[in-house]
Amino acid sequence: MVEIPGSAKENGDPGPIAREGMQAAWPICLGYFPIGLAFGVLAQKAGLHPVEIGLMSLLVFAGSSQFIAVSMITGGATVLSIVITTFVINLRHVLMSSSLAVYLRSVSKGWAALFAYGVTDESFAVNLTRFRNGNWDWRQAMVLNHAANAAWIGSSILGAFSGQFIPAGALGIDYALIAMFLCLLVFQLRGKLYAITAIVAGVLAVILALLVPGNVYIVLASILAATFGVFFRRLARKTNPDVL
C-alpha cells in the first residue's frame, strides 16, 4: 500500500485507525473463535464456572497454556506446577516481544505495557508482517491486539455457557486442541532446521512421557530439542555455511 500523507497515521483520527486494525484482525478473530469456544466447553466440563473461565481468558490470554491448565486441573495438578508449566509454554513470547520492541520505540511505557498484554503467536505474526511492510503503527497494532483479545474472551465465555448443552465428545471438540497444535506446528516449520528440531522434540517428548509421570516431559523435551537445534545449526554452519 502507498503511504498517503494526512492518513490515519498522521492526523490521529481514531476512525480509520480502528478500521485498519480491525481489518487486519478479523482472520485472527475467526481463528480464535472455535478455539475459544472449545476452550470454554472443555473448561466447563472440567468443572469451572463461566466467570472463572472468562477470568482466565482475561488474565492469561494464551490459548495453549489455558488448555493445558484445564487438563492439569482435571488431573489434579498443583497450582505451582500449573504456573511453572504456563511460564515455560509462554516463555516463547520473549522472542516475539523482542522483535516487536524495535517498532515500539516511540510508544510511552504505559501504552507499551498495554500492548505487551496482547502479544500472542498470531497477533505477533500479523503485526510484525505489517510493521515490516511499513504502513503500520502501534495504534493499529493495539486495535488488532485488543480485537483478538475480545474475540478470545467472548468465545471462551460463550463456550462456557454452551458447554452444558453439548454432550461429552460431541462434534470432536476433544480434538480441537490437537488440531490447533498441528496447525501452529505447520506455521513454525519455516525451514529444515525447524523440521529437524520438531522431530527431535517430538521423539524426545514421547520417550520422556513414557519414562516420567506428569507433564514435565513437555518442558524437558522442548529445552533439550531447542538446545540441540542451536548446536546443530552452529555445527552445520561450520561444515557448510549455506546449509541452514
Next chain:
Amino acid sequence: MIHAEYLILVVGMGLVTYIPRWFPIFFLSRRQLPQWFSEWLDLIPVAILSALVFPELVTGGNPRHLDFSQPQLWVALPTFLFALKTKSLGGTVVVGMLLFWMVGKLL
C-alpha cells in the same frame, strides 16, 4: 463463587505469561539479545508444539504406554496435510474436529 486457590492460579498464570511479553518491550527495545539466545528462543515454539502434540498422538493409558492404533494419530495425518495446504488455523481446527468425530461414529 471463585475459590481463593483458583484466583491464585489465574493471577499466577497471568503474571508468568505477561512478564515475558512485557520485559523485552520495556528493557530490550534498545538492546540486542545475544545471538545464541535469540537462536534458541527462535526454536522454542516449534519444539514446544511438537513436544505437546507427539505424545498425544502415540501414547495413551495410565500409566502411559505406546499406542499406534489411536484415532488421534490417524486423524492427525489428514489434519496435518490440510494445515500444510491451507495454512488456516480455524479451518484446521474444524476439519480435525469433524474427522475425529466421524471416526468416533464409525468405531
